[in-house]
Amino acid sequence: MSLDLYYWPSIQGRGEFPRLVLEAAGADYRDMARLDGVEGGGVEGMMAFMEGKRGHPVPFAPPFLVDGDLLVSQSAAISAYLGETLGLAPDDRPGREWARALAATTSDLTAEAHDVHHPVGVSLYYEEQKPEALRRAKEFREQRIPKFLGWYERLIETNPARSGWLVGNRLSYVDLGLFQVAAGLAYAFPRAMAEADRRFPGVAALAARVRETPLIADYLASPRRLPFSTEGIFRAYPELDGGA
Structure with a gap:
């Protein structure tokens, strides 16, 4: 291949x-x-x-x-x-279609996280849309993060395999996607995500399990894993996290 x-x-x-x-x-x-x-x-x-x-x-x-x-x-x-x-997906057709829906939803959350700091237009600098970003960030922190993470929490709780993963009984690509979003949100919104970790322990536990998976742990410690920055999707502006 x-x-x-x-x-x-x-x-x-x-x-x-x-x-x-x-x-x-x-x-x-x-x-x-x-x-x-x-x-x-x-x-x-x-x-x-x-x-x-x-x-x-x-x-x-x-x-x-x-x-x-x-x-x-x-x-x-x-x-x-x-x-x-x-081999990082469900084996059966219904499971695979459901996993694809989860991945699409994770993409929706990723887009919403990006649009917090660029709510007016992607061609504009953040500094050109700060008032709108501050308003968008409050709604994102208080409404959208809990709505998305609460949904993932329910999926973990109701997974018939009772495995702690989103689908099936082993790590899949949708767990990796949720891990990446959780890590990005923790970088961009540390205050909001500290509260989210308390409210949604299943999501926090899943992210920790992904991080500790040997191949992922090796990758995260390697130079292949680039750091988060204010040039990417998830951007750390303290004012957007409810800080000063």
Whole structure:
């Protein structure tokens, strides 16, 4: 299997969701935009795909995955494809379809987290929309985080396998997605997430289990795991977390 992941080289962003699946599976893959000097690599190689110069369908934006003649785009779709291909997804059709729905919902939460600091427009700087961001952040902290995490909590509690995972009886790509969102929210909204950890212990426990999984623990301690920053989806502005 030849697995080439394309995403911007300097941020976690949406590329981190499929990257976590690749790492958790111990897959042999290439993070192409970080490999200047590899044929087809670097940002230039990624842009060649997006400009239609590689003979594949043209993705709207990274991340996208190239597996031989196959191109898969959008982080949730890539994660589902990798999870189902690499053994990190339910085995049965109903379970797989349900997992895909969970991944899509996680993408919705990720988008809402991003739009807290860019509520007016993504082409504007945060400083150009701070009043709107402050208003959006309050609603996100008080309403949206509890609504999403409360739903995940119920899924964990009602999972017939009673495994502590979202679906089935073993780690899957949707658990990795929830871990990434929980980590990002803890970076961007530490005060709000401290309260959320108390309210939703199942989610907190799941995130801790993912973090302690050997392959993920190795990845998190490696230079392959880029740090969160104010250039990515999850951005730490204390005023948006209800601070000064």
